[in-house]
Amino acid sequence: xxxxxxxxxxxxxxxxxxxxxxxxxxxxxxxxxxxxxxxxxxxxxxxxxxxxxxxxxxxxxxxxxxxxxxxxxxxxxxxxxxxxxxxxxxxxxxxxxxxxxxxxxxxxxxxxxxxxxxxxxxxxxxxxxxxxxxxxxxxxxxxxxxxxxxxxxxxxxxxxxxxxxxxxxxxxxxxxxxxxxxxxxxxxxxxxxxxxxxxxxxxxx
Numbered sequence: 001x002x003x004x005x006x007x008x009x010x011x012x013x014x015x016x017x018x019x020x021x022x023x024x025x026x027x028x029x030x031x032x033x034x035x036x037x038x039x040x041x042x043x044x045x046x047x048x049x050x051x052x053x054x055x056x057x058x059x060x061x062x063x064x065x066x067x068x069x070x071x072x073x074x075x076x077x078x079x080x081x082x083x084x085x086x087x088x089x090x091x092x093x094x095x096x097x098x099x100x101x102x103x104x105x106x107x108x109x110x111x112x113x114x115x116x117x118x119x120x121x122x123x124x125x126x127x128x129x130x131x132x133x134x135x136x137x138x139x140x141x142x143x144x145x146x147x148x149x150x151x152x153x154x155x156x157x158x159x160x161x162x163x164x165x166x167x168x169x170x171x172x173x174x175x176x177x178x179x180x181x182x183x184x185x186x187x188x189x190x191x192x193x194x195x196x197x198x199x200x201x202x203x204x205x
Contacts, residue, residue: 010110014100021097028059028094031085038064041098046115049135054107056115057098061086093182099138111171112137113159124156131159134166141170144177 018025032040042060047053066081082090089095102108108115115136124131137143141162142155150158162170 006109007106010103013110014103017097018100018104021094024094025059025097028085028089032060032083035085036063036083045118046136047118047121047132048107048115049132051121051129051132052107053118054102054105054115056108057101059089059095059098061089061095096138103138107135109135109137111140111174113140113162114143120152128156128160130163131156134163139174139178141174144174144181147181 029040038060040060042058043055044058045053046056061083062079062081063083086095099108103110112134113131113136121129121132140159142150142158145158146154
């Protein structure tokens, strides 16, 4: 999609979905507060288009302060830091609905490479920084081709392929595959091969 059309699509879709799902979000927020201490909204610094930093907004699915416990940023199926309601929110992707606020702000798009944390972007090669030429998305080509179960280098390559080949037809295909993925939950966790692997001397947080 061309930029003005993409932006209009983003605003229309995100505003509509937020309006339709507001009762679900309200129930989820209450359930999070009842189950564990801490704010129900989770914010994490991510890197967006052209390297601009912003705070991505999600529903909290883990115990408060989880990033300073256990495996840090790495999360896998059965992680003890995930709350009971959090596991349900992750399985249904309801935890990512507040990302739509980021879309309305212009920090994200409906479709694009998922935004990553600064420590990961700092390890990008010049070629991999091409991933930052588009607004990050709620869903994208890498998301529908394995999601978190993909090895990190493959996720980047899929995102770079999307940057070079983005078309309206491809975006529609991604939307269809995303809807199917939400039903199956495939690729939600990193498993044995997926996710970020720290380079020597590096840390994912």
